Amino acid sequence: MTDAASNALAEKGLPEMKGWLLKWTNYIKGYQRRWFVLSKGVLSYYRNQTEINHTCRGTISLHGALIHTVDSCTFVISNGGTQTFHIKAGTEVERQSWVTALELAKAKAIRAMESEEEEEEVTAQVVPSQEISSVVRDLTERLENMRTCYDLITKHGAALQRALNDLETNEDESLASRTKIVNERATLFRITSNAMINASNDYLHSAEAQGHKWSKMLHHEREQRQRLEEIVEQMAKQQSQMEQAAVMVRQNKQVPSNATSTTAVSLVTSDEEMEFFDAEEHAYTGPGRSAESPTREQGTFILKMNKRRSSSEDQVEGHQEGSSSESDEQKRTVQMVQQVHLVSAPRVTSGGQGDDDDVDKAVPAQSSKDSIYGRNWNPDLMKKRRERVPDKPHYPLSLWGIMKNCIGKDLSKIPMPVNFNEPLSMLQRLVEDYEYSEILDYASTCQDECEQLAYLAAFTVSAYATTTNRTGKPFNPLLGETFECDRMDDYGWRCVAEQVSHHPPVAALHCESKKWMCWQEFSMTSKFRGKYVQINPLGGVYVLFPDSGRRYSWRKVTTTVNNIIVGKLWVDQHGEMEIKGSQAAEGHKCILNFVPYSYFSRDVQRLVKGVVMNRNNEVKWVVRGTWDAKIEIAPVLKTTGSPSSPTYTTGDFKLAWRRRPAPPDSEKFYNFTTLACQLNEEEEGVAPTDSRRRPDQRLMEQGAWDESNKEKLRLEEKQRTVRRQRESEAEHAAAEGRPYPAYEPMWFKREKEEGSEDFVYLFKNTYWEAKEAQNFEGCPQIF
Ligand SMILES: CC(C)CCC[C@@H](C)[C@H]1CC[C@H]2[C@@H]3CC=C4C[C@@H](O)CC[C@]4(C)[C@H]3CC[C@]12C
Numbered sequence: 001m002t003d004a005a006s007n008a009l010a011e012k013g014l015p016e017m018k019g020w021l022l023k024w025t026n027y028i029k030g031y032q033r034r035w036f037v038l039s040k041g042v043l044s045y046y047r048n049q050t051e052i053n054h055t056c057r058g059t060i061s062l063h064g065a066l067i068h069t070v071d072s073c074t075f076v077i078s079n080g081g082t083q084t085f086h087i088k089a090g091t092e093v094e095r096q097s098w099v100t101a102l103e104l105a106k107a108k109a110i111r112a113m114e115s116e117e118e119e120e121e122v123t124a125q126v127v128p129s130q131e132i133s134s135v136v137r138d139l140t141e142r143l144e145n146m147r148t149c150y151d152l153i154t155k156h157g158a159a160l161q162r163a164l165n166d167l168e169t170n171e172d173e174s175l176a177s178r179t180k181i182v183n184e185r186a187t188l189f190r191i192t193s194n195a196m197i198n199a200s201n202d203y204l205h206s207a208e209a210q211g212h213k214w215s216k217m218l219h220h221e222r223e224q225r226q227r228l229e230e231i232v233e234q235m236a237k238q239q240s241q242m243e244q245a246a247v248m249v250r251q252n253k254q255v256p257s258n259a260t261s262t263t264a265v266s267l268v269t270s271d272e273e274m275e276f277f278d279a280e281e282h283a284y285t286g287p288g289r290s291a292e293s294p295t296r297e298q299g300t301f302i303l304k305m306n307k308r309r310s311s312s313e314d315q316v317e318g319h320q321e322g323s324s325s326e327s328d329e330q331k332r333t334v335q336m337v338q339q340v341h342l343v344s345a346p347r348v349t350s351g352g353q354g355d356d357d358d359v360d361k362a363v364p365a366q367s368s369k370d371s372i373y374g375r376n377w378n379p380d381l382m383k384k385r386r387e388r389v390p391d392k393p394h395y396p397l398s399l400w401g402i403m404k405n406c407i408g409k410d411l412s413k414i415p416m417p418v419n420f421n422e423p424l425s426m427l428q429r430l431v432e433d434y435e436y437s438e439i440l441d442y443a444s445t446c447q448d449e450c451e452q453l454a455y456l457a458a459f460t461v462s463a464y465a466t467t468t469n470r471t472g473k474p475f476n477p478l479l480g481e482t483f484e485c486d487r488m489d490d491y492g493w494r495c496v497a498e499q500v501s502h503h504p505p506v507a508a509l510h511c512e513s514k515k516w517m518c519w520q521e522f523s524m525t526s527k528f529r530g531k532y533v534q535i536n537p538l539g540g541v542y543v544l545f546p547d548s549g550r551r552y553s554w555r556k557v558t559t560t561v562n563n564i565i566v567g568k569l570w571v572d573q574h575g576e577m578e579i580k581g582s583q584a585a586e587g588h589k590c591i592l593n594f595v596p597y598s599y600f601s602r603d604v605q606r607l608v609k610g611v612v613m614n615r616n617n618e619v620k621w622v623v624r625g626t627w628d629a630k631i632e633i634a635p636v637l638k639t640t641g642s643p644s645s646p647t648y649t650t651g652d653f654k655l656a657w658r659r660r661p662a663p664p665d666s667e668k669f670y671n672f673t674t675l676a677c678q679l680n681e682e683e684e685g686v687a688p689t690d691s692r693r694r695p696d697q698r699l700m701e702q703g704a705w706d707e708s709n710k711e712k713l714r715l716e717e718k719q720r721t722v723r724r725q726r727e728s729e730a731e732h733a734a735a736e737g738r739p740y741p742a743y744e745p746m747w748f749k750r751e752k753e754e755g756s757e758d759f760v761y762l763f764k765n766t767y768w769e770a771k772e773a774q775n776f777e778g779c780p781q782i783f
Contacts, residue, residue, distance in 0.1 A: 064110075069099060227408050231530035241599070344649070383490075388666075393705065400564060411528060416473065420472065422672075427483035430507060430509050431511075434511055435463075462659070470671050478719050481691055493518075506521060518541070535559040548584055573627055590610055591610050605626070630657055637651050
């Protein structure tokens with residue numbers, strides 16, 4: 001295959017080479033026939049062709065691979081570490097064409113890595129051996145030029161010398177003509193010397209350019225090595241912790257039952273050499289569930305308060321360490337640390353304090369088993385909606401196999417097949433925040449700001465309930481993609497979301513009900529650190545109760561997805577959340593602490609604790625619970641003790657939120673709640689840009705993952721083309737000094753927020769009217 005032809009194929013995502021080869025397995029089985037595919041810088045193999053789309057038996061990334069021939073038909077390819085394939089081809093010609101193709105792919109992978117920063121553009125590629133020889137050729141050519149110059153200089157030098165001799169001795173010619181000759185030769189000499197200098201300069205530049213390229217590659221390699229070192233270090237630390245736990249088990253001390261589980265999984269199977277497990281095939285090695293009743297005893301906790309919130313600070317918040325390291329900003333602000341003691345007030349009625357049953361009795365208007373608030377949903381007025389989505393097919397694929405070459409990268413930069421998705425877009429996923437909107441409804445009726453804040457706290461925590469067992473990656477929305485969700489008939493709210501920016505990707509969402517209005521901007525940065533992915537959500541969330549004019553805002557906490565290498569994926573939420581009141585609620589705030597999961601804590605996991613403070617910074621309510629099950633709140637009746645170690649005497653705890661049970665069999669369909677199932681249900685009349693119309697997502701929902709993957713690539717490519725076009729138009733405009741209009745979302749407008757310097761995306765309030773009129777003119781054609 002020619003260079004150009006294989007480039008063209010690779011650009012289309014088609015394999016550069018494929019075919020049957022014999023692969024060495026082990027001494028018992030010897031060589032086995034396997035189907036090999038070389039595509040996009042990766043050599044993969046399968047038992048047969050039908051397996052290609054779901055069960056890959058092994059891969060080697062060619063970037064950095066060593067390829068060498070053993071004999072006329074055999075060659076070996078290894079990644080210098082864990083993976084080595086011994087391969088036998090049918091004939092010498094066949095072997096050679098594979099080796100050539102592999103070398104080609106390797107060169108291309110290296111080039112791609114170099115231009116990675118400029119968003120992996122596939123440009124004309126060269127082979128490494130070819131590349132090296134072309135470099136050598138280039139330098140030789142320039143050296144040759146220098147030699148020619150040298151020859152000329154010698155020649156002209158000698159001629160000049162002769163002319164000088166003649167000047168003295170040759171009396172036949174006139175002095176004038178002799179001087180003329182000397183001058184001419186001197187000029188020639190000067191010209192050739194100049195040429196020599198130019199040729200030397202050329203040589204130098206060429207050599208420098210090469211040196212620069214190699215040093216860049218070296219730098220990349222060094223970084224990669226450092227990251228690996230960090231991971232190894234971390235694993236070693238964990239292992240030692242596991243060992244300690246094991247010792248405790250031996251000594252019959254109590255250890256959290258799951259503490260030893262991750263080491264129980266071996267990384268190597270005996271059947272097919274080094275292969276990483278598919279996560280789902282193995283025993284659950286995630287953390288245990290939190291106990292139903294979190295803190296029976298009133299307890300003590302540390303309360304940290306500081307004027308904080310800068311995204312840089314969030315980033316330094318180490319996950320494993322749990323505590324946040326001191327940033328400059330933190331040092332600048334006064335940090336108040338309180339050791340809080342909670343004591344319950346003596347009760348008049350009998351019964352155990354904080355008992356589950358008790359709590360239930362204390363909740364407002366309980367009537368339905370579904371919700372602690374009771375839902376007065378009228379079945380006659382409710383739209384009929386589907387209760388589930390098709391079952392998730394079982395096409396195991398190794399996540400680590402895909403992600404291991406991307407350590408340190410942002411999640412959005414890692415190309416992933418739909419096997420790791422859930423059939424929802426991030427726009428739809430965000431709407432799930434309103435699953436427990438009845439808490440907001442109830443909060444809107446609270447007279448007291450602090451009590452209102454305590455309910456609001458329960459609401460913010462409830463948004464995380466779904467993350468306990470939802471580890472599928474939502475689809476990244478395309479720029480201009482929208483999602484509407486009208487649940488006025490049951491939940492009592494309707495909402496519109498739009499992907500409003502591409503660089504960085506930002507979604508804006510607006511949700512309204514009769515009693516409250518909610519809006520948020522969502523963007524995130526993520527870092528894949530080998531064993532886990534850490535996600536820092538950016539952007540604020542706001543709620544306004546129009547009747548009272550009270551407004552509150554907060555930011556989301558950090559999410560960590562664990563067990564990327566081995567075991568079952570599991571999610572943790574951790575960090576501090578501050579819900580701040582503004583406008584009529586100015587000065588009131590709630591501080592919530594999502595305690596990071598710890599294998600070695602005796603405490604209940606997924607704990608959330610917090611306090612609500614009034615304008616005078618006096619603690620008025622206490623919040624406690626877990627983000628996967630329930631939140632209880634209690635008013636503070638009396639405060640005693642010192643400011644650094646206060647004791648709050650609380651009244652009865654009320655249940656402010658309890659998670660609804662999952663629908664039956666939900667583990668078969670991505671652990672979706674009923675609301676989640678309904679989000680992507682086809683609906684007539686929605687905008688042409690609506691996530692429900694996104695073809696790859698629909699195909700994935702229906703289980704057609706191959707087709708879905710193809711569509712996903714097509715849509716992403718389409719988006720890229722549009723973006724490039726805009727970029728080049730903007731460039732042209734800039735060159736000509738013309739203004740170029742920035743990208744404008746359809747349904748939101750970027751405006752300066754009242755009384756602040758911040759720009760926010762505000763809902764233009766035109767969507768529902770446009771829908772009513774079925775006038776979606778101006779919507780981009782994104783699918
Ligand atoms: C497959 C692997 C590698 C990655 C999967 C990551 C998934 C599970 C992560 C990526 C981004 C995460 C989301 C980030 C932000 C929010 C908003 C919050 O209000 C509820 C949780 C929610 C919605 C998170 C749920 C979990 C999430 C969807």
